[in-house]
Amino acid sequence: MEEQLKITCLHDLHLELGAKMSPFAGYDMPIQYSGIVDEHNAVRKDAGVFDVSHMGEIFVSGEDAETFVNHIFTNDVRPLEPGSIVYGMMLYEDGGTVDDLLVYREFSDEPSYLLVVNASNIGKDYEWMKSQAAGYRVVLDNQSDNFGQIAVQGPKAEDAVVDLLDLEEVRDLDFYTFCDVEDDNGSRVIVSRTGYTGEDGFEIYASPEIIRDMWKWLMDSGVKPCGLGCRDTLRFEAGLPLYGDELSAEISPVMAGLSMFCKFDKPEFIGKAALEEQKAKGTARKLVGIELADNAIPRAGYPVELEDGTQVGVVTTGYHSISLDRSICFAMVDRQYADLGTPLMIHIRKRVFPGTVVRKRFYKTNYKKNNA
């Protein structure tokens, strides 16, 4: 049976703007407004705003919050100062990925955390966390339906957010830090210097009412509305994975080349032993970047082959890159073909096109340089 699509708190405003809508992660989401290329370029050169209210917010508090989060999370939350953020994954025991997420260290004295998870995984993640919590004195609170979220991204995002909040202090926020702002009614607004585009930018979490007001204000001040279409082209160019494509229950962070977000010097975390074995023995497949000589576009699912036609991998995400004007993709390939410079072919419809393994960070990111 088909499940009823959910909507975000901005849904009617997307329809008013004439957005092309499509189902994504169980939500009816805007894919584009003026066009993917136009929106993509706005984020690279100016500023754009995304509705990302579908993302999930799960709060973890209680006496054992720190040890619990460190148990279920690959990165290390112990060094986090209040107001700082770290990226990592939750894993299954076998090293497969439950989800990738951001962990926010709250301003509380006793460590407590906000976990921001992928929309498609909210229910699964919450159940997984609950199932792992036995013996830990923690309170898990899924607040996903009570928060809206917008992402303001691009070189002019800082100016836009300063004007929106009438708050100069946000200029001082370092990359991967956040601050709490109180709305006039006392409701919480979280302003975070994070994003999923490779550009400087902010993600703002607040009640649906406040998010609606902010969206309308940004529209009136000419910030370009951007859909999930360009969110994907932007994150892809910046070499950022998408759960379901580059990470999954079958794809571990080691296979995806994301080991730097797994802290092996921690005493333990779920999946650690499996990852250590993968690192020691090597995994059968690895995620690589491939650049094509031709403009033909590699799409998810297309076979990666050797010159003799043997299939050695599959494309996970591919585009004709808007910012770089060349055809590039992520692909999972047998590890003996994963070295930089390896020639590989991609089968596109009836023809094969030659390509080369390149670094996955296709586009040079422009994040805020942290204050010394």
Add this chain to the structure above:
Amino acid sequence: MSKIVEGLLYSESHEWVKVDGSVAIIGVSDFAQAEMGDITYVDLPSEDDEFAAGESFGALESVKASSELYCPVSGRVIAVNSELEDAPEAINEDPYASWIIKVEMSDSSELSKLMNAAAYEQAAK
């Protein structure tokens, strides 16, 4: 409202055909380009390739998706608009000026299966 040009024939898969004697000049309609969004690549056939009516002769690719091109009539490709290789966006800008291939028809009676502008206007609603 998408633009439909009088005097052209249209296929159900949104190609247009301009008939010039025994030659069919083929492109895609304004409706098709608007549905696709920004076109970034055109996969073109080669001259002398032969296609049956309804057979795929290439593809249009937008940022997000690829869409097959279907030959509205049977015949042999006698010209390919190679300018589209470097300027695929021309199809977005003016789909009726941006022909894709010219086909020497092997059976011009197939043209009777295509729609005129009025019929296509109904179909593309």
